[in-house]
Amino acid sequence: MINVCQNLFKFDDFIYVRSRSDICHDNEVDMTENGSTNGSDSGSPLTKEEVDAIHETWALVWSDKKNNGIEFFVKFFTHFPEAQDKFKDFKGLSIEEVRAHKKLRAHALSVFYAIKSYIDHLDDLETLTELIRKNARNHVDRKVGGKEVKWLVPPFVELLEEKTNGKVTELHKTAWTKVFDVIASISDEEIEKAK
C-alpha cells in the first residue's frame, strides 16, 4: 500500500512534498494496489483511487518535465517509428538526432502542458472533455486518431517505471490506460466528424 495522504512520500530515491489538499479529499484514503473503487458517483470513468494514482505519478513526471518530456518522445519514437514520421522536424532523423534536436524540448513541453491541463480537470468531466476535444480536433489533419493515441501508453508506462524505480502498480497502469482511452475515444469521434 502507498499512503497518498501524507505530506511527504517517497519512491525510493525520489522524495517530494505535496500539500494535503492536492492529494486528499474529504477522508483519508489509502491507495490500494488493485484499483477497487471507493464509490465515486461523479460519472468519471476513473475511480477515486485511480485519480489519486494518476496525481501521484504525474507529480513525478511534472517535477522534471523538460527532461521527462524528451525521454518520453524518445521512447515514443523508439516504440513507434511511424509516429516520428508525422513530425516534419524529426522525419528521417536517427533517434539520437531527435534527442539532440533543439525543437524536441518545445514539442515535448507542449504535449506535457496539454496533458497537465487534463490531469488538473479529472474532477470536471465537462471541461476535461472539451480540453481533449480541442486538442483532438487539432490532430485530425495529422491523422492522429484513437489508434495513434494508444501508442502513447507503452512509452508513458515505461517512463513511469523508470521514475518510480519499477514501483508502478497495476492500479497506476489501469488508471493511465483509462486516461489515454478517453483521449483515444474522443480523437476517434473527431476523426469521424471530419469525414
Ligand code: HEM
Ligand atoms: C495525449 C495525446 C496528445 C496530446 C495532448 C498532444 C498535444 C499536442 C500539442 C499541444 C501540440 C502542439 C499544438 C498543436 O500544433 O496542436 C501537438 C502537435 C503535434 N502532435 Fe500531438 N498530442 C497528442 C498525441 C499525438 C500523437 C499520438 C501524435 C502522432 C502519432 C501526435 C502528433 C503531433 C504532430 C505531428 C504535431 C505537430 C508538430 C509540429 O509542430 O510539427 N500527437 N500535439
